[in-house]
Amino acid sequence: MAKAYDHLFKLLLIGDSGVGKTCLVIRFAEDNFSSTYISTIGIDFKIRTVDIDGKKIKLQVWDTAGQERFKTITTAYYRGAVGIVLVYDITDEKSFENIQNWMKSIKENASAGVERLLLGNKCDMEGRRKVGVGVPQLAKEHGIRFFETSAKSSENVEEAFRTLARDILHKSSRKGVSGAGIGGRGAAEGPPDPPPLTPP
């Protein structure tokens, strides 16, 4: 029987409320988009398996609530992730400035060596752009890959997730497959070691 997958990678999206994290996950996992805004309560995840370099990579993509009141719940999920996607909205300067704080949160809560990716989302709204085009200094300083994406038009969404998965795959094959959230076939598929999800 064909193998279901070769590796399981747990990814996590973080960023201010309303930047489009849920929409990015839905675009990537289901190729869908809705303009209705339903703020995430706590945390949720979707799964998609992709083929990278001949390997089947099952991506478990965790979508966190951006609202401050969920921080205790969401930061508990950082440690089990092998990849963290930091998202801001190109039409919202504050969401970009806050990336510094989200970076700090990664440092405090995630496993060392977690792969990071920075996304400037809503790039379909060029007329309302508040954050400059080009690779932000922050991404250069931290050596993080950067894409501008649109969950609405699909631009760069596939590329962004695939690039992150490929970087993790290459890193794991250099180091041997171990570490938080990197699992071979049959690795635990549940959440890393978070507390049970409780209503706010």
Ligand SMILES: Nc1nc2c(ncn2[C@@H]2O[C@H](COP(=O)(O)OP(=O)(O)OP(=O)(O)O)[C@@H](O)[C@H]2O)c(=O)[nH]1
């Ligand atoms: N034009 C445009 N709108 C988008 C895009 N991505 C998301 N949106 C809209 O932005 C709003 C917020 O999107 P969400 O995906 O719910 O934002 P979020 O970051 O998950 O928010 P929280 O769950 O509160 O943390 C919704 O109305 C979406 O339709 C995009 O790429 N382009």
